[in-house]
């Protein structure tokens with residue numbers, strides 16, 4: 206039974222609906238009679254992230270062939286660095302409680318300790334600690350992704366994207382983003398949830414002058430430090446690639462967030478208090494390790 210790709214054990218399911226809320230791809234729903242169900246026409250969007258299973262108190266939900274006995278582990282009480290890494294998840298559902306300035310300053314302190322490729326790095330961090338400002342930007346971001354969806358159906362535009370951004374980016378856009386755009390995941394937004402910034406109240410944007418050396422590498426390292434610092438503070442965070450993608454294409458968005466027009470936005474991080482508790486860890490492995498010659 207446990208090896209089925211997508212399965213809900215209706216005999217044990219408590220119908221709490223946490224899996225519905227935590228799923229980043231909206232693959233699970235409460236149907237019109239209030240029963241938890243997988244949505245057959247969304248299943249192809251499943252990331253296999255395992256979050257639905259990591260929060261299920263009755264181990265009733267099974268996604269993408271994952272197994273409780275094989276793909277998850279029980280948390281230990283250790284609080285060392287490795288345990289911090291194992292406990293971290295991309296958190297996309299937050300309590301309505303704002304993150305304090307002191308907490309953001311601690312995150313920024315962690316970022317300031319990160320390695321950087323250029324001795325005088327140029328990466329700036331812009332902090333939007335206000336859901337209303339994020340809400341102001343959502344209609345523009347959402348319409349950007351609608352336009353992108355149309356371009357991705359146009360072979361000529363695809364050639365331009367491939368030429369400007371590379372074959373790998375075009376593949377990500379077509380395989381990962383387009384199916385979500387087509388399901389309207391980025392079109393729906395309200396004050397407490399949206400498919401882009403996930404209802405977050407706090408958004409950190411990492412950007413630098415477009416011609417500055419190694420700013421992309423530095424930004425990714427900085428955002429990773431910020432995500433781990435958030436975890437260490439008991440906050441939750443997720444790296445959001447959608448926000449910089451939209452910012453780099455929209456002067457209006459750059460104005461809302463006060464990002465200089467000559468800057469390249471590379472990464473962003475949503476931060477907040479996690480709404481749900483993960484009950485178990487999700488095992489992660491590297492694809493392949495080559496030991497070479499020892």
Ligand SMILES: Cc1cc2nc3c(=O)[nH]c(=O)nc-3n(C[C@H](O)[C@H](O)[C@H](O)COP(=O)(O)O)c2cc1C
Pocket residue numbers: 229252254293294295296297443444445446447448
């Ligand atoms: C460069 C990058 C961009 C990402 N962009 C998004 C995003 O736009 N939206 C989102 O919900 N998650 C985004 N993520 C989070 C990944 O989906 C997440 O890390 C992955 O599913 C693994 O889950 P975990 O972080 O819980 O281990 C991004 C992660 C990275 C590294």
